[in-house]
Amino acid sequence: MAEGRTRRIRRRRVVIGTLAALLLAAFAGTLMFGQTFYPPGQVVRVVLGEQVPGASFTVGRLRLPRAVLAVLVGLCFGLAGVTFQTMLRNPLASPDIIGISSGAGAAAAFAIVVLGLSEVGVSVFAITGGLVVALAVYTLSFKDGVAGSRLILIGIGIAAMLESMTAYILSQAGEWDLQEAMRWLTGSLNGSSWTEVTPVLIALAVLGPVLLGHTRALGHLQLGDDTAAALGVRVERTRIVAIVAAVGLIAFATAAAGPIAFVAFLSGPIAARLVGPGHSLLLASALVGALLVLAADFCGQFAFGTRYPVGVITGVLGAPYLVYLIIRTHRAGGSL
Amino acid sequence: MTATDTRTTPDADLARRPAHVRTLWIAGTLAALAVVMAASVALGARDVGLSDIVAGLGGAESTLGEAAVKKRVPRTLLAMTVGAALATAGAVMQGVTRNPLADPGILGVNMGASLAVVTGIAYFGLTSPTSYIWIATAGAAATALFVYTIGSLGRGGATPLKLALSGAAVSAALASLVTAVMLPRNDIAGTFRMWQIGGVGGASFEKIGHILPFLAVGFLLCLLSARGLNSLALGDELAAGLGEKVVVTRAAAALGAVLLCGAATAVAGPIGFVGLVVPHLCRLVIGPDHRWLLPLAAVLGAALLTAADVVGRVVNRPSEIDVGIITALIGAPFFIYIVRRQKVRAL
Numbered sequence: 001m002a003e004g005r006t007r008r009i010r011r012r013r014v015v016i017g018t019l020a021a022l023l024l025a026a027f028a029g030t031l032m033f034g035q036t037f038y039p040p041g042q043v044v045r046v047v048l049g050e051q052v053p054g055a056s057f058t059v060g061r062l063r064l065p066r067a068v069l070a071v072l073v074g075l076c077f078g079l080a081g082v083t084f085q086t087m088l089r090n091p092l093a094s095p096d097i098i099g100i101s102s103g104a105g106a107a108a109a110f111a112i113v114v115l116g117l118s119e120v121g122v123s124v125f126a127i128t129g130g131l132v133v134a135l136a137v138y139t140l141s142f143k144d145g146v147a148g149s150r151l152i153l154i155g156i157g158i159a160a161m162l163e164s165m166t167a168y169i170l171s172q173a174g175e176w177d178l179q180e181a182m183r184w185l186t187g188s189l190n191g192s193s194w195t196e197v198t199p200v201l202i203a204l205a206v207l208g209p210v211l212l213g214h215t216r217a218l219g220h221l222q223l224g225d226d227t228a229a230a231l232g233v234r235v236e237r238t239r240i241v242a243i244v245a246a247v248g249l250i251a252f253a254t255a256a257a258g259p260i261a262f263v264a265f266l267s268g269p270i271a272a273r274l275v276g277p278g279h280s281l282l283l284a285s286a287l288v289g290a291l292l293v294l295a296a297d298f299c300g301q302f303a304f305g306t307r308y309p310v311g312v313i314t315g316v317l318g319a320p321y322l323v324y325l326i327i328r329t330h331r332a333g334g335s336l
Numbered sequence: 337m338t339a340t341d342t343r344t345t346p347d348a349d350l351a352r353r354p355a356h357v358r359t360l361w362i363a364g365t366l367a368a369l370a371v372v373m374a375a376s377v378a379l380g381a382r383d384v385g386l387s388d389i390v391a392g393l394g395g396a397e398s399t400l401g402e403a404a405v406k407k408r409v410p411r412t413l414l415a416m417t418v419g420a421a422l423a424t425a426g427a428v429m430q431g432v433t434r435n436p437l438a439d440p441g442i443l444g445v446n447m448g449a450s451l452a453v454v455t456g457i458a459y460f461g462l463t464s465p466t467s468y469i470w471i472a473t474a475g476a477a478a479t480a481l482f483v484y485t486i487g488s489l490g491r492g493g494a495t496p497l498k499l500a501l502s503g504a505a506v507s508a509a510l511a512s513l514v515t516a517v518m519l520p521r522n523d524i525a526g527t528f529r530m531w532q533i534g535g536v537g538g539a540s541f542e543k544i545g546h547i548l549p550f551l552a553v554g555f556l557l558c559l560l561s562a563r564g565l566n567s568l569a570l571g572d573e574l575a576a577g578l579g580e581k582v583v584v585t586r587a588a589a590a591l592g593a594v595l596l597c598g599a600a601t602a603v604a605g606p607i608g609f610v611g612l613v614v615p616h617l618c619r620l621v622i623g624p625d626h627r628w629l630l631p632l633a634a635v636l637g638a639a640l641l642t643a644a645d646v647v648g649r650v651v652n653r654p655s656e657i658d659v660g661i662i663t664a665l666i667g668a669p670f671f672i673y674i675v676r677r678q679k680v681r682a683l
Contacts, residue, residue, distance in 0.1 A: 092501070097504075140672055140676065141676075143676060149497045150675060150676070150678075152497075152501070153437075153496075153497060153500055153501075153675045154672050154675055154676070156500065156501070156504045157668045157669075157671040157672045157675065158668065158672070160608065160609075160664055160667075160668045160671075161664055161665060161668035161669070163664075164533070164660070164661040164664035164665060164668075165661075165665070167532075167533050167658075167661055168657055168661045171655070171657070171658070171661075172652070172655065182515070182519075185515075185532075186512065186515060261508070261512065262508075304520075305520060306519055306520035308516060308519060311512075312512055312515050312516050312519070315508065315509070315511070315512030315515075316509065316512045316513060316516060318508075319505055319506070319508045319509025319510075319512060320509060322505040322508070322509075323486060323502070323505050323506065323509070326486060326487075326498070326501055326502055326505060327486055327489055
């Protein structure tokens, strides 16, 4: 028993270490490769703040903020997604499927396109939108308790409504700018700069530790409310803190890069496969999310003849996985 | 779980509405459609006087007002045809799958048709409207089959939740693919919105003429299967016991529905929720008998989509809102309402 536990803990450490190393390698890779290659020495000098002709602009002004933003929003989506999935005990209950990302995205698009607000205002709108949608989905699916399947269906309905609202807001922008539209419909890192990085960094620095600090309580919640209470978890308080923190992460990330499709949904199950059962997935899922966004954005930029926004790549990757998950659950005789 | 009654109301009385009540409802809906049609010609982004309307209907286009009216006529007709087609397709899909959440939009069928057309334009150089319709119908059929197969795997068959989830997943994948196909091609990226959201703005008599034969066959197939759908509602075994050829009926009805939504999507893009809302409203007033339900759904669908288009044109003048956005805003709350009524098994 104790031996198995030690082995599992070691496996989790190995997985997290490997993921972190991979993330670091991918981060370095996206800084070096692109239209032109810059050797590691030059990249390091740029990152350290030295002026290197050519590299200072390409790496320092274009690639670095983009890569940093990719990692940050990936961490946010991965962390928030797995929090929802753990809390609602269902992989389908991730914020991008039940409409929370769409809510934050619609609010952010409204703040930017219609009201012309800047970073702080947009973040406030996005977080309000996300929380309102979370509350609405939860309230609407409440009927003699909340059935997971009802919550998911209602979330899908609300997401459909919010996405058409986003489309409407964008059409009000007068000129239908396809790049800008892509950002709010599927998520994109095009045109990233340090101004977008700062709010996400602050949100992650504040809310990330809050969620990680609740790791144990969230794990107990998975066993059911009564069991969790018996184990000394303050159920309602934990739930509210976790929801607010997770929605906050989603909202800040969405305000910066749009609702990048399926990252929140994919990260948790992938992390679960890697780490194995019985362990907290929060950190592993956050790392998977960051790796996903970074890799998908790099593929989108350079793997094809056209530059695809990151959300199109994760959308094309994520939807088949969703289909696969449904098929597998059905085959196994699960009722979803 | 797949309860045999697809009715929204368990009230048995409604199932046996007397014929004159049904006729009255159909007449009333037709009158409503006439009103909406008149509104659709009279109202729009530009204010026009009565004389302009009369002259425009007569074909004159010497003033801006008359020209506007002249453009609204095919638009109204297209909204009516598309609305009728989608509502009928929705009613038939709900009957075939015995699933109250079935709708060509929710099941991803419209998005499948959309992707097929976009792929055809981008990779196979399709240019003629008739070829759009063929490939749209093929895409709709393939998607419908795929979603139904995924949704019916495992225990309990195609439950509403499994079907809706499979539809939403497939729809999301297809929407991403539509984007992926269109983005690199500047020549067709201009029509991007149409293939993602759907609207009836670019209507012409020519376009309507192209889809009419397909719609006629589709409507005919659906109406011919109406009796069979009534038997199917009792469950496959009972229907077979009553002498119904279950597989044939189901295939014919599904083919009719796919033709309808494929052709509608080929000219108007993916429009959701009409096929969900209209059949439920119709069942509420006229009962679950498909022989009455399908015609009423067609008329009400035509009225609803035309009304939605009028709303989209006048709410925020002079800019227009695509009708696909309006139907989602009306339809999604209705979807939530139906989900809340359902007895969904807890996890």
